[in-house]
Amino acid sequence: MLIGTAGHIDHGKTTLVRALTGVDTTHLPEEKQRGITIELGYAYTPLPGSERVLGFIDVPGHERFVPTMLMGAAGIDYALLVVAADDGVMPQTREHLAIVHLLGIGRGAVALTKCDRVEPARVAEVSAEVEALLAGTRLAGSPVFPVAAVSGEGVAELRAHLDEVAAAESGPVVRGGLRLVADRRFAIAGAGTVITGTVHAGKVQVGDQALLARPDGVSREVRVRGLHVNNRKAEAGGPGSRCAVNLVGIEYREIERGDWLLTPALARPxxxxxxxxxxxxxxxxxxxxxxxxxxxxxxxxxxxxxxxxxxxxxxxxxxxxxxxxxxxxxxxxxxxxxxxxxxxxxxxxxxxxxxxxxxxxxxxxxxxxxxxxLALLAALEQPDAAARLAALLEAAPHGLDIDELAAGHNLPDEAWRELLPAAELVQVRPARRLFSASNWAKLGAQVLVKLGAYHEAFTDEPGVERERLRRMCAPQLPSVAFLALLEALLAEGRLARAGSAWHLPQHKVELSEADRKRADALLALLAAGGFDPPWVRDMATANAIPESEVRQLLRRLAMRGEVFQPVRDLFYTRDTVAQLVAIVAELAAADGRIRAAEFRDRIAIGRKRAIQLLEFFDRVGYTRRVGEGARRVHLLRGEPPV
The missing domain is CATH 2.40.30.10 (Translation factors)
Structure with missing residues (x-):
């Protein structure tokens, strides 16, 4: 158990910790010279009849050092409010108590120090004042112990109480990934870099790989070479433990107070x-x-x-x-x-x-x-983790980013699976996204409704292209997740696809006999053109058909997946695009890069057309462009469009 002192300056916090543990927590020359605590101090003492250790954090009481006090109090399990019997309640008594209350620390005791300097009536008066002060805070009803740390009066009773509380405490429950904030760093000859801090979550263990990270700086991968927990050599330390961690992979001068030792998934500022x-x-x-x-x-x-x-x-x-x-x-x-x-x-x-x-x-x-x-924030206020996650998923119609969920709720390595039945979850692995089963079903139903309305309005069109359909149904849903939704509906037979057009299975768009005849003639011209097919105007002239009708018919063929349109008014047949895809894959096999000059030489139709075709492959997601100018290349990214 980790106990933190709180109270006004010069009320005897450090002297009391020394009386309870035999350890002087002051270590700076300035602290000894001025007789006040400036930095956080630490003391450890064995728990009688147990291998466990009682830890104390001694915090400064001066108002100038409240930020230091806050940093120390953030990780404690039990508050020890110290009030001098001669002074009574003072400004920092009130402020430290308020901080303890605001930090959610609900267990504690009060030590009335310097009782040997005042009459018993004064002790009773201050005790009543303190009890009134505690009313309305999380420490209401906490026991009050009159002590005189210098003479030892009352110290044994206070120590016995703290031992009893610590003995009754069960071991910490390890949940989530490691979160330890460094409050000191130094080097030890023969060992190297050491940081000290309190484990806020998870577990640190000898041999672990972790990140030493600064939110506004660079993260460094480190390895835990050695560990002391509550001033004893150990193999592991859990939540609430005071740890001195020997790290490999970083110099101690590179570390600052407030840096974090983290599981990598949590290093998201x-x-x-x-x-x-x-x-x-x-x-x-x-x-x-x-x-x-x-x-x-x-x-x-x-x-x-x-x-x-x-x-x-x-x-x-x-x-x-x-x-x-x-x-x-x-x-x-x-x-x-x-x-x-x-x-x-x-x-x-x-x-x-x-x-x-x-x-x-x-x-x-x-x-x-x-x-x-606001409904989602209400879900986040659920105290139970499983209920909170269930409510959070229900309040997120477009799902939750798994990496963000891991970092925001300390649920790395898919720990959320332990909180909810698998039947209530839908995981979209390519998108790293998590949905409630009901919201996933609602999204699917929404797609079917939108498509049905579209088919009624545009009966002669085969369907809707994927990205346009996403904008119609769920514009906030990532493209990868929307594709997974469509593929799930396709696998269930509730959706169908004709080329790039998604449609309801019962919706059929067939070309009339006359349009089919015209289409076959146009496809023959495109196939004969190979890598350099004729433009729309040339085909219109050759077939004595108005340009607008040729353009409309080719677009309908494109929706059916029979042709592709890299640039306006220029169409390639499916077979020709398949040949171009094979050439791109062959060029990429050498060093993973497709260069416009090499692609141009293979298809022999000029640099401009080669670049247009590569940009088409970028647009449909088959490749992606990197670099500019002479260093511009294309890399394989996804599935080919055919």
Missing amino acids: TDRLDLRLALLPEAPRKLGQWTSVTLHHAGGHAMARLALLDGALEAGGLAPGSDGLVQAVLDRPIFACHGDRIVIRDAAGRETLGGGSVLDPFPPARHRRRPER
């Missing part, structure tokens, strides 16, 4: 957060639209502007003591996951205003107040 934000009752004013604040997170702090998302906007702002949905737009990226706790202070960083939890670390910049978006 964000500069926007959708939050459920609660203001403290003692906050000095309402928070209006686009108020600037300082947002504190486990990895440090960033300046942010707050966009109100729900009724607070109509009410003129978020009032003290109330809560609401907001989107925080940050001035620098951070790593965040759903459920992370944040604290906001004023823009100058002088007073704590409120805090809350992250609902969506990857929210949209636009349409953030639409009803469907």
Whole structure:
């Protein structure tokens, strides 16, 4: 169990930790000279009758060091609020307690220190004052222990209580990927780079490969060579553990406080957060639209502007003591996951205003107040992970990006499969997308309805080209996912395809006998032209047919997949395109690159036409262009169009 101190400066936090553990947590010369805590301090002591260890984080009490206090408090399991009996409740007592409350820490105790300096009546008075202060916070009803750390009075009773709480605590449940934020870094002779930090999620293990990442910097692959957990050599450390991690693959000078040791899937920075934000009752004013604040997170702090998302906007702002949905737009990226706790202070960083939890670390910049978006945020407030994922999928008609889901909810390696029955999920592997079975069925039904309406309006057309159909049915759905939807409907026999045209199975477009005869004549001319077929105007002249009729007939043939149109008024037969596809594949077999000059030489019809044909293959997704000028080449990308 990890215990964090909290309280006003000079109320005896460091002295109390030393009395409880025998460890002096001050390590900087300036701290010893000035007699105050500036940096986070750590102490460890064995739990009686157990191999487990009780860990303490000693935080600074001065108001200038509240950001440091926030970073230390972000990973604790149990709060130890320290109040001096002679001073009583002071400003940082209130602020530290508010921070503990806002960080969601619901377990703790109060140590009334320096009781040997005051009369018993004063101890009773301060004890009552503290109990009144705790009312309305998550620590309401926490036990109060009068102590005198220097003489040892009451220390044994407090230590016995902490031992009892720690002994009753079950081992941490390891969920998701590793998330550890570095708060110190140094080098040890013979070992190399070492970082220390608290494991916020997952597990770190000797031999693991991970990323040492900075949200606004470069990520480095590292290997865990050695590990100390709660000041003892270990093979692995789980959530809540204080770890010293020996890393291979990076110099300690390259690391900064606030860098993260992560499972690779979680290294996805964000500069926007959708939050459920609660203001403290003692906050000095309402928070209006686009108020600037300082947002504190486990990895440090960033300046942010707050966009109100729900009724607070109509009410003129978020009032003290109330809560609401907001989107925080940050001035620098951070790593965040759903459920992370944040604290906001004023823009100058002088007073704590409120805090809350992250609902969506990857929210949209636009349409953030639409009803469907607010419904999705409501789904994200479900406390149970399985219920939350089910509600989230139902509230996402176009599915969820699997990589974004992994990074935003710490569900790497398809951990979402453990939360929901397979029958309720549809995974589109090529698109890396996840749908609820009901939303997938609704999308399919929508395609069939749209196609039916189109067939009624345009009875002489064979169907709709895929991208046009996507824009008609689900423009927000990625193309790869929409293709998977169409192919699933095709496999079920609910959809059919004629060339590039998708249509309902019962919808048939046949050429009349006269049109079929004309079409065959045009196809013969195109086939005879090979790689250099005649243009529409030439075929119209040769067959004594108006250009417009030739053009319309060829377009109908193109919808049936009998011809392809690389450029306006120029058509190639299916067989000729198949020959061109074979040439492209042969050229790519050498070094993976198709060059316009080599393609031109093979088809012998000029550079301009060669480039037009390669651009056609780019357009239909068979190839893709890279480079410019003399370095311009084409690479194979997908399936050929024939």
